[in-house]
Amino acid sequence: MQGAPNLTHLHDFDFLVGDWQVHHRQLKARLAGSHEWIEFEGTCSMHKLMNGSSNVDDNVIEKPSGTYRGVGLRSYDPVSGRWAIWWLDSRDPFANLDPPVKGNFVNGMGTFYANDTLDGKPIRVRFIWSHITPTSAQWEQAYSPDGGKTWETNWVMQFQRIR
Template identity: 60%
Template sequence: MNQTDGAVPGLSGLHDFDFLVGQWQAHHRKLKQRLANNHEWIEFEGTLLNQPLMGSYSNTDDTVLGVPGAPYRGVALRSFDPKTQQWSIWWLDSRTPSDPLDPPMVGGFHNGVGTFYGEDTVKGKRVRARFLWSNITPTSGHWEQADSPDEGKTWETNWVQDITRVR
């Protein structure tokens, strides 16, 4: 769902994440090992609470991840840049709260699909990372994360999250 504010030039993507405001249940599937030719997934539940900030120019998620034997929390912070018409997304992880934030994932929505790219580190090696938001309705959505060890020629999806609105 790509909501736009067509009346104000430079703000056409400002409301792209409005769908996410509220409280959600999340079902996660995550590869046990990234970029290791591994096909073993772990599944777990979680929650997500999203709220807008700065007049909808940013928003934040408080996320609870019920990973079996090692639950943790995280915060996603998103910020919209009207000059570039793109969103930047940062992640703060409760397991490493003092680490510097990674460079942001950057992108936007087109035809109802949000695509965001950035850099990540897997086993000490820099890789290209991608987030996709899709199948967005007022009561559900789908997010996935993928890595590319070859600058985007191939992608391995390593995390899938399906959310259902609680309120």
């Protein structure tokens, strides 16, 4: 018999509903000792689905090497009280989806983890949502080659709401 659903974190991503201008900073090479960052612009538009238990965002990413799109798909699990987040990239739309990062928000900061691979080697992936206000937010991605002992932040996105 299943217990009562845990809806504590169901509204974690409500802040992201709407349209955003996004400034990206991305490390040129990941887990390679690089300190060179590239900066570029983009947009994000997020909508709730399934009565709020999932949501999707459509991202336009204007990298200097070329513009592409990405879709972030999130789904809430009322049993665990956690969110799962997948990424679909238009540059390889038939690729398998990355393993989802899973987590939730505590004290205004969302932290999500997954195990993945980079160049055939196992890594740990971390997403952090922070600095959330009605008109701004920050997302960052970090990789760990040592099971989470050390982290390299490789992508930071600054969101500004489009009015």
